[in-house]
Amino acid sequence: MTLRLATKQQIDYDQKTVYYRNLKTKKEDLTSYDRLVIASGANAVVPNIPGVEASNVYPFTRLKAVQEIKNQLDDYQTVTIIGGGFIGVEVSDQLALLGKKVTLVEGLDRLMAGQFDPEFSEKIKGAVLEEGVEVLVNQFVKELVVEDGKVTQVKTADHTIDTDLVILAIGYRPHTAFAKNEQLEMLGNGAIVIDPSGETSISDVFAAGDCASSLHRQLGDIYLPLATVASKMGRIIGVNVVSDNKKSLEYVGSLGTGAVKVGRYEAGRTGLNEVQAQELGLAYKTTLISTLNHTEYWPDYSDIDIKLIYEVGSKRLLGAQVFGKKDAVLRMTALTTAIHAGLTTDEIGFIDYAYAPPFSTTWEAINIAANTAK
CATH class of the missing domain: 3.30.390.30 (FAD/NAD-linked reductase, C-terminal dimerisation domain)
Structure with a gap:
């Protein structure tokens, strides 16, 4: 059954009920729970700039978007990727290997600045350049020039880039607006705060994945949307929600470990x-x-x-x-x-x-x- 939360009070944490809409029948109904798991993921950050709604602009977060790009790849020869984090770097590398002319645009002064120190950002940039990708740092996109419903140029303060395809890889925001409640503790970006067992600040409500916080062994509760953490928390919560002791399994904490391959x-x-x-x-x-x-x-x-x-x-x-x-x-x-x-x-x-x-x-x-x- 395909379900989606409806438009009324979607979750009543006191009554332990969820109001939902069946996407096939369009029927809305109420269901109750003993323990609730929120695993609603995240949405791509889409900048508020002219032209971002054009048909050849893709937030790179869903398999559907990836498949659409792959199906039309022969039509795209020049590609602009906005965002120089893990996804932006990896996608630029792969498209360059396929013979596309790729420009990678990053607003900060170096690639992967949130993860690596400057010495390693420079090494990563060198590896990207070696694959034939043009790298522009300290450049925020101001406008996407649209003709006949498609972006033809990407404009920053200093550059105008001709393009057939735009990929957005700026980051994520937790998809949690539907779950918001004064009882539910959240980080500033809307990520649901969880304890090591996966339970939220509301009893019997659990959360995991890109919608939730992550316990970092050195930094505490932070937003760390990594598949490794999500998978481990999924297992932990899967055990705890069916256990008499809902704290029977707890996460030891992450270290934000990550890797990237370029050429x-x-x-x-x-x-x-x-x-x-x-x-x-x-x-x-x-x-x-x-x-x-x-x-x-x-x-x-x-x-x-x-x-x-x-x-x-x-x-x-x-x-x-x-x-x-x-x-x-x-x-x-x-x-x-x-x-x-x-x-x-x-x-x-x-x-x-x-x-x-x-x-x-x-x-x-x-x-x-x-x-x-x-």
């Missing part, structure tokens, strides 16, 4: 970046090294860059970023585990990682990075 390169991050460490008022140091991904007498070796952020005094690892070619992002598994466990750089420097010439150097790259921490 031949990979980049990953976990824990705190420098901006986040500064916002928390932490005393920290950093180390940044470039070393080999495996022994140089084995074919196809290449550089891997690793940055560690660690606490002054204790030298406890707070964050890490990596960039390189083959197997660079695999290092994130060990680095994430180290932060989760509260290990220090002194300890990490001598961890017994696996070694064989095709996979590592005798001193694994993570050992080398940790041993440069002073």
Whole structure:
């Protein structure tokens, strides 16, 4: 049965009822619940600029939109992507590989600024440029020029870009307006605040995924729309809503771990970046090294860059970023585990990682990075 919440008081948390509309029959009805799960996801951020309603402008959040673009891909030769985060970078790379002329427009001064520190943003930008993508930073889109219902040009303060297709990859907002209630605690952007069991501030009401907050081990309740977190919270809530003890399973918290692939390169991050460490008022140091991904007498070796952020005094690892070619992002598994466990750089420097010439150097790259921490 396909259901959608109706237009009246959609959820009555006191009476434990949900008012809904059946999309097939158009009938509206009331149903009750013992425990309620809200998993309504998020909507793409669509800027309020002229031309954004044109038929060749796509928010890149739903499979339907992706399929429509794929079905018409032969008609599009020049593509403008607005937004230089995970999705914008990944989509620009894939379209460039398909032979499209791609321009990536980012309003901030660097790509993936919310995730990576400047050194790694520059490395990611270099990888994107290497794929033939034009990158414009510090450029907010002012207007989309429309002719016959389709955008033909994208205008910023400094550039006019001819285009056949516009993809919006600016970000997400939680789809939660229907659930709003003075009893329901929300973050400033409308994400529903949940505890480690997935329960909201209203008893017997749970939420998960892109509509909800995420428990970050270092930052607390934040909005972190990642598939990894959503999947784990889905499992936890699935157990708790059918359990006599609705707190029987609780989330250990995330570290905001993420990765991106651009052409031949990979980049990953976990824990705190420098901006986040500064916002928390932490005393920290950093180390940044470039070393080999495996022994140089084995074919196809290449550089891997690793940055560690660690606490002054204790030298406890707070964050890490990596960039390189083959197997660079695999290092994130060990680095994430180290932060989760509260290990220090002194300890990490001598961890017994696996070694064989095709996979590592005798001193694994993570050992080398940790041993440069002073």
